[in-house]
Amino acid sequence: MTTARALQMPTGLRVANGAFVAFWLLLAIFPLFWILVMSFKIPVDSFSTNPLQVIFGFETRRTVGGLSFLDLALGIVVLIAAYRLVAQTIGKAAGYLSLGGQVWFGWILASVVYAIGLALVFGWLVPLVFGLVNTIFGVIPLLNALATPVVGLTTEHYRAVWIENEFHEQFLNSAVVTAGVVTISLTVGTLAGYGLARSGGSLAFWLLVVALVFRALPHSVLVSGYLPAFLNSREWLGPLWESGATGWFFGLFSDEPPTLFGKHLPVIIVLVSINQPFTIWMLRSFFQNIPRELDEAARVDGCSHFEAFRRVIIPVMWPGVITTGLFSFLLAYNDFLVTSLLLDAEAQTMVPAIAQFFNRETTATDQVEAIAAAVSITAPLFLLVMIFQKQIVSGLTAGAVKG
Numbered sequence: 001m002t003t004a005r006a007l008q009m010p011t012g013l014r015v016a017n018g019a020f021v022a023f024w025l026l027l028a029i030f031p032l033f034w035i036l037v038m039s040f041k042i043p044v045d046s047f048s049t050n051p052l053q054v055i056f057g058f059e060t061r062r063t064v065g066g067l068s069f070l071d072l073a074l075g076i077v078v079l080i081a082a083y084r085l086v087a088q089t090i091g092k093a094a095g096y097l098s099l100g101g102q103v104w105f106g107w108i109l110a111s112v113v114y115a116i117g118l119a120l121v122f123g124w125l126v127p128l129v130f131g132l133v134n135t136i137f138g139v140i141p142l143l144n145a146l147a148t149p150v151v152g153l154t155t156e157h158y159r160a161v162w163i164e165n166e167f168h169e170q171f172l173n174s175a176v177v178t179a180g181v182v183t184i185s186l187t188v189g190t191l192a193g194y195g196l197a198r199s200g201g202s203l204a205f206w207l208l209v210v211a212l213v214f215r216a217l218p219h220s221v222l223v224s225g226y227l228p229a230f231l232n233s234r235e236w237l238g239p240l241w242e243s244g245a246t247g248w249f250f251g252l253f254s255d256e257p258p259t260l261f262g263k264h265l266p267v268i269i270v271l272v273s274i275n276q277p278f279t280i281w282m283l284r285s286f287f288q289n290i291p292r293e294l295d296e297a298a299r300v301d302g303c304s305h306f307e308a309f310r311r312v313i314i315p316v317m318w319p320g321v322i323t324t325g326l327f328s329f330l331l332a333y334n335d336f337l338v339t340s341l342l343l344d345a346e347a348q349t350m351v352p353a354i355a356q357f358f359n360r361e362t363t364a365t366d367q368v369e370a371i372a373a374a375v376s377i378t379a380p381l382f383l384l385v386m387i388f389q390k391q392i393v394s395g396l397t398a399g400a401v402k403g
Helices: 011-039 051-056 058-063 069-097 103-138 156-164 167-198 202-216 219-231 233-242 264-288 292-300 305-334 337-342 350-359 364-387 389-398
Strands: none
Touching (some): 011 051, 051 058, 069 103, 069 364, 103 364, 156 167, 156 364, 167 264, 167 305, 167 350, 167 364, 202 264, 219 233, 219 264, 219 337, 292 305, 337 350, 350 364
């Protein structure tokens, strides 16, 4: 169906819109592309004032090696194939892996399986195959030029970050904090959002207003209030261990009161308290778009309120839950202030650890390793968006209502 000429956008406006979008994309993608390129070069190339030397890595290619035309071409093909494979099959895999109809469990398990599979493919299989292909083409006349390195590349900085500097420990800490925040936020948020969406009283409205005011507070205000309680937790909890009525019970867990400072659980609680108002608001809006007739039909069929919520409403709400979970994930994963102030060095997450990399006096090699660490933390975000792209778009545009 063609659009009427009077309703068509003028050519000049279309060109202006396209130019603005292209400029914005370039402005947003450039820093990610640049640090990605720098992380695979030796310091001489990474910090060169010549942009071509940074991109092509002349010294890196000469001293270490790099990628050939074959590597670049095959790499693009593998990336496109991996993207399509994940996008087209992740939903089916999640359905197969769902236990007892628990779709959320299937998606989590499928995401873990795909993440491990992609790590093995790109970390072990792809370099092995590419090396074999380059070896074969290197001995064929007229084709050996395709196997000659044209772009310098080294992965020594990533090995130094993850193995020598033990960055995998910060990654595990981030995984624990993020998983805890997302799990608690979605569990409480779905129940509260559903209840507030189905409640027609004024109390629900004022609860949401109070939650919004709490969400608007600066994080530094909340952290400054929690910090004394965590630092003095052993003294404050002491009476529970010393009391004859409660001491026997708490003594089963530890001989003395614990110190909450530097532990994962208190940080998870703080991040949940910061994020929960936004989660409730967002999930409530999704639940409001679901007709009440679905609840009534489930009740007529013999379901209790909770069974109707779990068996009927949540499957329809699944895109909205994923969208909300993504925002909770981003808050916990990218948090700096709360984690840097309330976690000690052993339990530190990745974002504060990278900041410490850049702030200390280091050599040029250490700076490139810090850049490699910064690139590393963006990989899970791209993987998450790639896996859940359809659910995210559906949740944002359709209000999580199917059909």
